[in-house]
Amino acid sequence: MSERPAQSQPYPGRTGEMTPEPRDEMRGYTGSGLLKDKKALITGGDSGIGRAVAVAFAKEGADVAITYLNEDDDARHTAGLVEREGRRCHTFGGDLAEERHCREVVQHAARELGGLDVLVLHHGTQQPVKDIREIDDAQLRRTFDVNVLSLFWIVQQALEHMGEGSAIVFTGSINGLRGNKTLIDYSASKAAAMVLAQSLAQNLMDRGIRVNCVAPGPVWTPLIPATFDEERVESFGAQAPMGRAADPDEIAPSYVFFAAGRLSSYYSGQTLVPAGGEIHPG
Numbered sequence: 001m002s003e004r005p006a007q008s009q010p011y012p013g014r015t016g017e018m019t020p021e022p023r024d025e026m027r028g029y030t031g032s033g034l035l036k037d038k039k040a041l042i043t044g045g046d047s048g049i050g051r052a053v054a055v056a057f058a059k060e061g062a063d064v065a066i067t068y069l070n071e072d073d074d075a076r077h078t079a080g081l082v083e084r085e086g087r088r089c090h091t092f093g094g095d096l097a098e099e100r101h102c103r104e105v106v107q108h109a110a111r112e113l114g115g116l117d118v119l120v121l122h123h124g125t126q127q128p129v130k131d132i133r134e135i136d137d138a139q140l141r142r143t144f145d146v147n148v149l150s151l152f153w154i155v156q157q158a159l160e161h162m163g164e165g166s167a168i169v170f171t172g173s174i175n176g177l178r179g180n181k182t183l184i185d186y187s188a189s190k191a192a193a194m195v196l197a198q199s200l201a202q203n204l205m206d207r208g209i210r211v212n213c214v215a216p217g218p219v220w221t222p223l224i225p226a227t228f229d230e231e232r233v234e235s236f237g238a239q240a241p242m243g244r245a246a247d248p249d250e251i252a253p254s255y256v257f258f259a260a261g262r263l264s265s266y267y268s269g270q271t272l273v274p275a276g277g278e279i280h281p282g
Contacts, residue, residue: 004220006230012069012125013222015047015077022220023247024052025081031059034260038062039113041106043096043154044123046075048221049171052252053120054078058085060256065090065109067123074222088113096123097145102153106161116161118259121151121193122171126186126227135185147189151196164208169258170197172215174275190215194271201269210268212258217275218245241277250274 009017015024024047040057044050045066051074054064064082066089068075075091082089090112092105110116125146129135155168162168175183176190194213201211218237224245225233237245254272257263 004234004236006234007225008228008230008233009222009225011226012071013047013224013226014071015051015074015222018220018222018225022048023249024048024221026052026055026059026249026252029056029059029249029253031056031061034060034256034262035118036061038117038259039115040064040118040120040259041067041109041113041116041158042120042122043067044171045120046071046078046091048223049216049219049248049251050120050122051078051081052248053122053255054089055081055085056252056256057118057259058082058087058089060260061087062118063088063113065092065113067092067094067096067105069093069095071222096150096154097142099149099153102150103157106154106157110158110161116158117166119154119158119162119166119168120171120255120259121154121168123150124171124186124190126183126223128182128228128232129184130182132184140185143185143189144192147186148192148196151193155200162209165261166209167259167261168197168200168204168209168211169255170194170211170213172197172213172271174215174217174273174278177215177273197271198269205268210258210261210264212264212267212269213271214251214254214258215271215273215275216246216251217273217278219251220245220247237276240275244276246274246276
């Protein structure tokens with residue numbers, strides 16, 4: 001019997017409408033000061049992995065800013081979780097497909113936080129298709145505007161505020177490593193994002209800024225019932241060797257690892273793949 005019933009909801013999806021709700025509040029996680037007084041901007045931080053990362057960072061001592069599209073309730077809930085840990089959380093809604101918004105949220109976050117030490121580029125969009133001919137110009141452009149071009153705009157702006165010892169963490173995907181027959185444009189965009197991370201790791205080495213990537217397998221987040229049909233949602237994650245999808249709480253520690261110099265000072269240009277036992281190529 002499936003762990004979750006067949007379900008769907010409007011894009012971009014909301015946590016409270018999911019059955020079951022994902023574990024994304026890091027309730028069993030105890031911080032140890034790995035990010036004490038660091039200032040972090042997390043895009044797509046309102047729910048799912050982004051929420052778990054925001055809370056984990058707060059538990060490690062960081063103040064955070066999060067971006068989100070229009071999921072106000074989820075963003076407020078994440079902010080409350082961060083503040084419960086005694087840290088500050090600033091929220092910025094809007095569409096990261098727009099260059100102006102990308103640049104503005106970086107400026108606003110750096111001003112509100114008093115600087116920027118860690119940048120987590122987690123936001124993204126996907127739309128499955130059965131045939132590549134279903135991908136029209138609007139979908140293709142939006143996928144790459146959100147998943148690729150925005151990364152350039154945000155990093156360009158963020159580098160004004162980041163110096164030696166700073167860290168950038170990209171969210172890739174197992175699909176960016178081996179493709180996906182229905183997430184065609186998404187997989188291509190994630191492959192581009194992951195190579196961008198590797199290129200930036202080389203480019204920013206002399207500035208002392210580390211750049212790494214987390215490429216998860218299937219994770220139970222609001223994007224799943226918001227973009228897949230009910231039948232696929234019901235069986236989501238069953239293809240993983242562990243036979244299930246991850247919860248966001250299981251993925252967030254990978255971001256803590258890359259953000260914390262105490263743990264990963266000799267890592268740059270690397271990819272962690274929490275994918276339930278799937279062996280990724282290369």
